Amino acid sequence: MKSKASTYVFLGAAIALSCLARAAAVTVSAQPAPAAREIKIDNFTFGPSELTVAVGSTVMWANRDDIPHTVVSTDKAFKSKVLDTDEKFSFTFSTRGTFPYFCSIHPKMTGKVVVQ
């Protein structure tokens, strides 16, 4: 259900962008394009700790530590299973906003994704 909803929003955003492209190409090129972005979990740190993406972008977290971590949205927008070494978690952001998150095992580890 969730992925379907985000697909609709993504399509909506794409249509809106293509309309804008005809009207004002300059405005569109200033927007970051939806794309896959990666956040590395290394040395008990999310890197980059703050990432700005366009609506519809998929963000992937990859655990490079010898210790398991999780990626849990502070306001419950998303939550990964525990990620062992080299395991990954992805989430597609279908709404604008700021999404703070943390590792529920090591809560000192925090980060945020800003969706524009």
Next chain:
Amino acid sequence: MSEHGTNELRLEHHDDGVDRRGFLKCMAWAGTGAFFLMEGGVLKSYSLGRMPRLEAPSAGGLSFVQISDSHMGFNKAANPDVVGTLRAAIDKINALPARPEFMLHTGDISHLSRPEEFDTVDQILKSASPTDVFFVPGEHDVLDDDGRQYLDRYGKGTKGGGWYSFDAKGVHFIGLVNVLNLKAGGLGTLGPEQLAWLQDDVKHLKHSTPIVVFAHIPLWSVYPQWGWGTEDSAQALAALKKFGSVSVLNGHIHQTMQKVEGHVTFHTAASTAFPQPQPGTADSPGPMKVPADRLKQVLGITDVTYLRGTHPLAIVDSSLA
């Protein structure tokens, strides 16, 4: 059982240039557990590496052991044989001059909360001379299910998230849980429900009753920057203010530390699995890897644990900056 046996066989034949016996010997420097003697309300602690120097407790004294952070399932460079090092800790416990009354395991029994990891630890602990083992969970034991599996296995007769108390030879033991519902940016948490239970649990006790509190994450601020502390531990300690002898035993930080604050003595136990760096001495609290060439150097120094044991373990907060 059979799966456990197969796993062990594979580990025995793991060839990384350091033989298994040598590796286990080397791991002794990291410490494998702690032995405690409670006499007259005074708790004395010993590294298991110093056992030959110990005598049996006097009549009326209580002895027990604490092990911690067995991280069953961990298989990275810092220790590819956590089965072997847990076994080595149990061997040391079994070699004690007098059988301890019981054993405490202060959490991170498993590495990833997998059923087979808990099964392996349970199986190994069956060979320990103390038949009773009292557990509290570490954050690695409650992954993905808010501790439901942990409670199914170890939570019989406990309250809430798995907290409980019991008495042994006039000493009141309290097992606390500070690894559930952790908040972003925060430390370990006990929570209001557990704190209310604690107040009630000790209400009827005489001031002279020795108290031993055990929990996974330290109940004192070891190094908050790395999450080594508990948000509301001050409230728990306030509930124990009336008692003349309070000892707090923790794990989580994979190294031994002691600190005395008024009538409260704090101890942390080493891990049976892998060491972690001293507070602030590394970029992160990740497993401390000892390269093979250094491993071999350490192998020649069999008295490392003993020498370390003669240094004062107490630390002060100001040195952690």
